[in-house]
Amino acid sequence: MNVSSALTKYRATLRELQTRTPGFLRAREVPIALVFLVLCFYFWQEKPNIFLRPANLAVIMRFVATYGLLAIGELLVILTRGIDLSVGSMTALTGVLVATLMMKGFDAIPPFNNVLPDLSPMGMWAAIVLVLAFSALVGIWHGLFVTKFHIPPFIITLGTWLMASGAAAYITRGYPIVFPSGFAFLELGQGEQEVLGYSIPNMFIILLLVAAVVAFILNMTTLGRHIYAIGGDIEAARVSGVKVDRVRIFCYAGSGMLGGLVGILLASRLGQGTPAVGTAYELWAIAATVIGGTSLFGGEGTVLGVILGAAIMGVMSNGMVLLNVSSYLQQVVLGVVLVIAVTWDMWRRRRAG
Amino acid sequence: MAEQTPIVEMQNIKKHFGAVQALRGVDLTLYPGEVLGLVGDNAAGKSTLMKVLSGAYLPDEGQIFIKGKKAHITNPEDSRRLGIEMVYQDFALAGNLDVAANIFLGREIVRWGLGPIRVMNKRAMEEQSRNLVDRLKIDISSVRLKVDRLSGGQRQAVAIGRATAFDAKVIIMDEPTAALSVAAISKVLDLIRELKAQGCSVILISHRLEDIYAVSDRVIVLRQGRKVADRPVSGNIHEFRENIVAYMVGAKNDFSQESEETLAERG
Ligand SMILES: Nc1ncnc2c1ncn2[C@@H]1O[C@H](COP(=O)(O)OP(=O)(O)OP(=O)(O)O)[C@@H](O)[C@H]1O
């Protein structure tokens, strides 16, 4: 038997196998989930006493929550062939804002400090709602520039990236705004809930809630279908009556708001609003979406995949810490994973298309 | 037929793209139950004129009347609401979505809605798509196939099916037979005759003059953004073809602005 006939036979077997597998096993998330499980298994057998310890799992879950929430925002914009580079420095700005509002008050934020009389510090929920609204508005701002002025999303969100990190440092003059210990707000990012005997960080529960909402929108609603359609062919979507501008603006608003949410959670987690947080988080979030099977060309990607992508990154960085891998080397390894993910996606796409 | 109110009347439509004057004041009328052929050389402005009618482009100038009433078509939804559907030359399908999703794109069947959140009834859309595909005898194994996976002919069939599925009064087909085999072409021509029998009006753009001849009642020829002929389809196919080609290449023109030209000659 020569090589080419062996190859043909192999391909036929593969196809046979593919048609015989039930639908849900053919989903693109399956190989990603397998990678995740293999990684977990590897680190567990390397460090059996530490890896599965509740405290360690909580560390991983907070990591996954931070990047997972940002990555869900990136998913929304990347599905429509956009990108949001602002979320990292937006987490710094929103963290600083929420801390300032709660510790000092609205009058402490320039330029309002010059026009407003002294106000008292704001309540926790009022501050959170205000900051979420602000970050959603920033997202709408991006969406308006992208849709109405045809500014590339890369550029307009890069502008915000600069503005937000500058503003965060300017508002605080570079110093963190520290919450006193025992402050109720700290419970949000530091607290845990008992679920079936496991303690799950609040942040992770929030991730699951947000993931459920966004997955529902993407899979079940017309809005979600239109998001995918825009990524597939924006002109086709437009002539089919899809309100493409509105849908794209929604995606940027969603990404902006999730940036704000992560900013709030990190401020709570760290016990301070600091301009030093969030550096390059947008790149980690984009990496998580890509590792999770999202196509940077738009129109393909799922919430489940994105969370698995964030989970792979979370388990890898945690595992490498446990194995005492140098943090520089950790970045190299994650970079390699990213390249493999993108290449695999391209290869799969070429084979399918 | 001339006594009837036209279902579509476009007057003095002008449209430019940068330095390109794609349409220089075109009139077009379409009567109920009529099949109108629209022909012209490449870049004559056929697609542009039809995209103005379908709401994909806003004209620079000109007016559109639907059943005698002035219509303001500013986007594709307006046009659909007036009962106008278009099969685009490039099909206008989202390749990452399945057949059913494409057929219902922009008019999904909704189970329940709450403000901007409108939950789709996927099952109903799939069933209706299946029925449509069966009725039109489109050879597709499943309506859950992604359009990316379809052949050119299958895509064209889906695009045509989508335009004919929703009780449109006017159906515009921009080169609907370009990607099709001879057998499939005759299926599309039969479909056009059937639509006509049901009382639909059809505008057919095609480079295949034999197709235009086979189904059209009347033909309009565009040349360089102007209408140069508007006449009933008559005679045998050879006379028809010769005649139309003469208009297409500029040897004949029923609408040349004589006064302007003679003035220019004298001046
Ligand atoms: N979106 C656009 N942007 C810029 N120019 C355009 C656009 N659409 C059409 N044009 C130009 O307008 C002119 C008319 O194009 P149109 O597509 O209407 O021609 P057509 O008659 O449909 O040709 P074909 O037979 O090749 O399809 C061409 O010169 C074309 O380049």
Ligand SMILES: [Mg+2]
């Ligand atoms: Mg054309």
